[in-house]
Amino acid sequence: MDEALTPLVPEATVARLPIYLRGLVDLANDEVGTVSSEQLAATAGVNAENVRKDLSILGSYGKRGVGYEVDFLIEQIKRVLGAGVPIPVVIVGAGNLGRALTHYGGFAAGGFPVKGLVDSSPEAIGQEIAGITVEPFEKLSDVVKKNNCALGIIATPASAAQMVADQLVAAGIYSILNFAPGLVAVPEAVTLRKVDLATELHILAFHEQQRERNE
Amino acid sequence: MDEALTPLVPEATVARLPIYLRGLVDLANDEVGTVSSEQLAATAGVNAENVRKDLSILGSYGKRGVGYEVDFLIEQIKRVLGAGVPIPVVIVGAGNLGRALTHYGGFAAGGFPVKGLVDSSPEAIGQEIAGITVEPFEKLSDVVKKNNCALGIIATPASAAQMVADQLVAAGIYSILNFAPGLVAVPEAVTLRKVDLATELHILAFHEQQRERNE
């Protein structure tokens, strides 16, 4: 049987739920009790009907004429996203980017504590970064198992990315975020997302050019 | 009149062109003269008809029975993307992330040299990072003008992001890449793209949960 407990969430919705979650957490911190789709949309930068469609997929959690209860909605979104419990993350590559990501406290606050950091360079190994000791790349599998890491981040040069992905998969990691440019192939069962800085800049350059052309 | 010289490129295509470009440059370095849609698709991780649709939007540059001429295609994609000439980039925020981005040589190689780096903290100002001296945030506008920066990157904490975006726009930057989490509003005419690490991890967590559920 296919997944069905949560009735099949479209990818576009999955991509927006974390944004709503962030807005909701802010509202909860401000002691706001209920929120309308209009207000939530404003915090997320989308339109209200979009918010309602997304939330209605999770279930009919709103009250007509009133809105959504902030705390309750936070719990529901966390449940759907699988963010009920913290998910330990391992970062491969302790260069500038790996260090930046390790320092980035937002991960831990958001439920993604960095619990492992490995690198292959002898200079990096043993260094302590944001309270984490850099382990040798060869220990990747041990680090993953010891800390129950379920998410892996590739922060190495492109040349190493494929090999690193292979090792992450071998270590039992099935969800990978790749910062290295270029193609990385993974087995069907693995989810790989990528953050491609050069591509982002190219897209901006395209729009920049469109703008100039229309002046 | 609307843009028309290049006959309206769909966003999805714009997002893939840089990937093709990277693959093509690699092929050119390997002295490959022509490439089929099938081969190019393999380097980009998409399917061949997708490549053909995308390229046919730019013009009919392929030879039936043969494929596409690598060097020529590189030029055409660069032209469409507006990547014919290097576009100077300014980075706001010289913390871990800003430094990582400044060091990242891929930008310069890809035609996006970092020509400005500003920060508000007295300790950071004056430091030299990858050959760039950190200037005070107040000098942003001067730095942008002196170096003809056309792209801006926000690498500050979320709390400063909106203010930084406002200042970038005031300095004449209309294309912004934002690494800070949270909503940043910009005028209609400005293109803002964001890289949201927490969101990426949430999306991975969702798929991780789906996987577990189906086991």
Next chain:
DNA sequence: CAATGTGAAACAGTTCACAGCA
């Protein structure tokens, strides 16, 4: 009666199937 929930319409993007050309 203000705000949700949701069919229906419109739009965007992908895949299919094959005609057309070097």
Next chain:
DNA sequence: TGCTGTGAACTGTTTCACATTG
């Protein structure tokens, strides 16, 4: 003959319009 170029079908997503209800 092999590979491109593209209409047509399909799938996914957003927007619209409005009935529904606490």
